[in-house]
Structures are given as structure tokens and as C-alpha cells.
Amino acid sequence: MDLTAKDAARMLNVNEDQIYAWIRNGTLPSYRVKDRYRLNRVELLEWAAARSIKVAPEFFHENQQADGDLLLTGALARGGVLQDVPCTDKTSALREVCARLKLPEQIDRDELLSVLLAREALCSTGIGNGVAIPHPRGPIVLGLAEPSVSLAFLSQPIDYRALDKKPVTVLFVIISTTVHIHLTLLSHLMFALQDGQFRELLDRRAAEDAILTKSAEIERRVLQADKARGGAR
Structure with missing residues (x-):
């Protein structure tokens, strides 16, 4: 879903004049x-994250799963945490991550790598503060029954052409099954990255259990806020 300037202003908590100034x-x-x-919703999320601009909480609620599942936490549990991924540059990092992903044997990993590299050629997914979120603008259709998000800690910082020009050490690779789920996963991940404790876990390369616990806590906050907002209508 694309946005008007008015939508973007509401989500970034600024007036429309500021949005038009940034556009011009x-x-x-x-x-x-x-x-x-x-404005593209995904690009706006990435743009705001790279500049440490807080996004209005209701923006994340708009994409909440109707059944209340902890979508990001479940996807992270399926994708897993990859520690100390060897790399020398963006291509080698993505190649190694694709080789390590928990995917069915029939999945063409070379095709997945090509899709991710094509997205990077269009525009870097490095959102700033050492984090990149490799993904296409839409879902990667691989015939999977459920989406996954894999967290990769790189063996060394690499140039990712991130918006803030800082090297990247953390990758979140999103593999979605539908456009809606893709957008919801990205929204929840961006919301989690605004949480100081979640970022601290990434900085110290915490164990998978600790990351999943914090992710679930953050998503439950989103669900509770959404429920409260719905009850107030």
C-alpha cells in the first residue's frame, strides 16, 4: 500500500510541509x-529507521494480523540466528547467508541470492546503525507454507552502502509468503528496532532464546496497544 503526503506526515509525527520539503x-x-x-510504505519505514525518526505506533497496528499471532517472533524462530557469518563484502555475506538458511531441499538458493542481489542493486537495504534487512519490495515466492526471518551476525563489518554510510554487522533476511505478511513482518521488525533493549541484544550478539523472548515481549505490546485502541473506538 502506498501513502499520501498526509499519511506520511501522520506516521512520522510531522506536518505536511515538512514532508513536501523533504521530497523537494x-x-x-x-x-x-x-x-x-x-510514497512507498516500505521505503518510508526504511528511510525513517535510517534517520532514527520514530514512527507513530498506530502505523504498525494497521498491519497487525487479525488472529493476533506473534508473526515476527514465529518467523524468527523458523529462520533462526546465524552467528559469525564469514564475509568480505555484501555479495559474499548474502551468498553465505543463503547457503545457511533453514529452507526445504527443493528451494533454489541461487535464485534466492539473485533476487536479493537484484534488490540491493536497485537500492541498498542497509537502514543504518549497522543493520540491513535484505528483501525485495514484495514477497519472495518460494512455495513456503510459512514466512521466516533469519538473523545473521556477520564475522566483520562490511560496506553496505547504508543510508547513514556506517558499515553493517547485522542482517535480517525476510522470506515472506504474501504481500500482507511481508509488510507486517517489516513493520514489526522496524518497531522492534526502535526498542533500546532489543538493539542492545543485537549489539552484544545475544543468544537466540534471548532475542526471541524480547521479540515476543515487543509484539505483545503492539497487540495490547492495538486492542486498547480498538476498544476506545
């Missing part, structure tokens, strides 16, 4: 439809 100076990615600016 080329800072904020956008495009025009019938003389009106539109």
Missing part, C-alpha cells in the same frame, strides 16, 4: 501520480 530536496523517496506525491 530529494531526501525522501517519492513518485507522482496525476500531480500528487505518493
Whole structure:
């Protein structure tokens, strides 16, 4: 789903004039439809994260699963945490991660790598503060029954052409099954990355159990806030 300038202003807690100023100076990615600016929701999330701009909580609630599942936590549990992934650059990092992902044998890992590299050629998924989220603009269709998110801690910092120009040491690789789930996973992950304790776990390369516990705690907060917001209507 794409956004209007008014939507973007509400989500970033700024006025519309600021949105238009960012668009005019080329800072904020956008495009025009019938003389009106539109912004891609995924790009806006990445842009805000790279600049440490807080996104309004209701933005994340809009993509919440109706059944209340802890979608990100479940996807992380399936994808797992990869420690000390050897690499020298972006391509070698993604190649090694694709080789280690928990995927069925019939999945073509070379095809997956090609899709991820094609997305990086379009625009880096390095969102800043040492984190990148390799993914296409839509879901990767691999015939999987459930989505997964794999967290990879790299053996050394690498140049990822991130928005803040800082080297990357952490990758979250998202493999989705539908457009809605892709957007929800990305939204929940961006929300988690705004949490100081979650970021601290990443900085010290915590064990998988600790990361999953914190992820579940954060997602439950989102669910509770969404329930409270719904009850207030």
C-alpha cells in the first residue's frame, strides 16, 4: 500500500510541509501520480529507521494480523540466528547467508541470492546503525507454507552502502509468503528496532532464546496497544 503526503506526515509525527520539503530536496523517496506525491510504505519505514525518526505506533497496528499471532517472533524462530557469518563484502555475506538458511531441499538458493542481489542493486537495504534487512519490495515466492526471518551476525563489518554510510554487522533476511505478511513482518521488525533493549541484544550478539523472548515481549505490546485502541473506538 502506498501513502499520501498526509499519511506520511501522520506516521512520522510531522506536518505536511515538512514532508513536501523533504521530497523537494530529494531526501525522501517519492513518485507522482496525476500531480500528487505518493510514497512507498516500505521505503518510508526504511528511510525513517535510517534517520532514527520514530514512527507513530498506530502505523504498525494497521498491519497487525487479525488472529493476533506473534508473526515476527514465529518467523524468527523458523529462520533462526546465524552467528559469525564469514564475509568480505555484501555479495559474499548474502551468498553465505543463503547457503545457511533453514529452507526445504527443493528451494533454489541461487535464485534466492539473485533476487536479493537484484534488490540491493536497485537500492541498498542497509537502514543504518549497522543493520540491513535484505528483501525485495514484495514477497519472495518460494512455495513456503510459512514466512521466516533469519538473523545473521556477520564475522566483520562490511560496506553496505547504508543510508547513514556506517558499515553493517547485522542482517535480517525476510522470506515472506504474501504481500500482507511481508509488510507486517517489516513493520514489526522496524518497531522492534526502535526498542533500546532489543538493539542492545543485537549489539552484544545475544543468544537466540534471548532475542526471541524480547521479540515476543515487543509484539505483545503492539497487540495490547492495538486492542486498547480498538476498544476506545
